[in-house]
Amino acid sequence: MKLGPSRRLAAVAGLAVLLVVIVMFAGLSAVGRDGGSDYVSSYTPPPTEAATQLPVAAFLGDSYTAGANAEGAENRYAVRVCRAMTFRCTINGQAETGYISDGSGQRGEKRFVDRIFDLQRDGLPSLIVVQGGMNDPGSGVELRIAAVGTYQQIRAMYPDSRVLVFGPVAAPGLSLNDVIAKRDSLKTAAAEVGVEFVDPIGNGWFTDLSLFAKDGVNLNRRGHQELATRLTASLQ
Structure with a gap:
């Protein structure tokens, strides 16, 4: 059957109303699922063009660099250094690893x-910035050779x-003699x-025991802040 102009116009208007109702219903359903005003988008915008022009600072290390006991990713010493010196930050920290040690191997550590x-x-x-050495067995020739090989590959x-x-770092939970021997090899x-x-022992850093976590090895939040301040000054 052929519709006249007035009936075609009415049909189009009816379809438009139906679409509006469908969209409104979908919107209300979405608000219910996401919790209304409490919803936080997981979308991360790409870095701005200005940010991608910033130089990159890369940190290679163990649990210190991973941010153990920093109480948040933004409190890690590496992030603080990058923020202070306007770097983009690449952080590659894995607990229990070192020049020789590949950690427990349970999480693909290297x-x-x-x-x-x-x-x-x-x-x-x-x-x-290369940080570490405290997790490595021994402290003499083997550690020195492993460190030389690491630095040479970085240079290449x-x-x-x-x-x-x-x-x-001369952490209170570690043998001072062992740490000094590792320091000398590195x-x-x-x-x-x-x-x-950079020699934190020779420079007299971290003599305040309140900068360490309860394990006596890793830094706490204040310790990360202190390390960032000291390291930034050494880099400038």
């Missing part, structure tokens, strides 16, 4: 040398990057390859 390639995840880094892969090695390795070495 030695430092096996994670060097990942430091370019957010772009070629202008700065590379990132020849234009500034490389800074952050030595072990310091010698850094000098051999020609990369910078």
Whole structure:
């Protein structure tokens, strides 16, 4: 049957009303599922063009760099350093790992040398900070050789990057003699390859025991803040 102009107009208007009702109903249903005004979108906008132009600082390390006991990702020393120095931050920290140690292996942990390639995840880094050594067995020739190999590979892969090695901290839960021996091995390795070495023990850092977590090894939130402040000053 052929509809006249007036009936066609009425049919179109009726269809439009129906679509409006459907959209309104869907909107009300969505509000109910998401909790109304309490809904928080999980969408993360891409970095702005200005942010992608910032230099990258990459951090390679153990639980210190992973942010153990920092009480939030934004409180990690590495994030604080990047914020203070206007870097984009690439953080590659895995607990219980080191130059020799690959951790427990339960979560796919790897030695430092096996994670060097990942430091370019957010772009070629202008700065590379290597932190760790306290999880490694021994403290003599074996550690020095492993550290030399790690620094050499970093140099080979990132020849234009500034490389800074952050030595072990004299944590109250560790043997001071053992930590000093590891420090000496890493310091010698850094000098051999020609990369910078920051010595928290020689500089008298972290003598305040309140900067450490209850385990006596990792830093707490205040400790991360202190490390960020000290490290930023060393980098400037």
